[in-house]
Amino acid sequence: MTICKQSHRYNTLFISLPHDQGGEGRHKCCGCAYDQGYRAGLARTGQVWVDLAALPDSQAGTVRHKSPQAAFADGYRDGVRESYRHAG
Ligand SMILES: [Zn+2]
Structure with missing residues (x-):
């Protein structure tokens, strides 16, 4: 692993991400x-789910036991906004 x-x-x-104690991705x-x-x-792939x-x-830090689904969604949103910034 x-x-x-x-x-x-x-x-x-990542501190503000919801806790995920029992989920598959915890x-x-x-x-x-x-x-x-x-x-x-x-890249605006349209793929909005986390792989x-x-x-x-992760076994340490602020990302431990947080929801990777929520983290992915935050990243996707920021990435889409950044892509429009580049497009000007
Ligand atoms: Zn990492």
């Missing part, structure tokens, strides 16, 4: 879920 070692585990952006890294959503949003299988686990 892959464990996320990236510094986004401690990003305070051990997944929400920082990586956000990045995955952001990339999808930037849990592609995410590494």
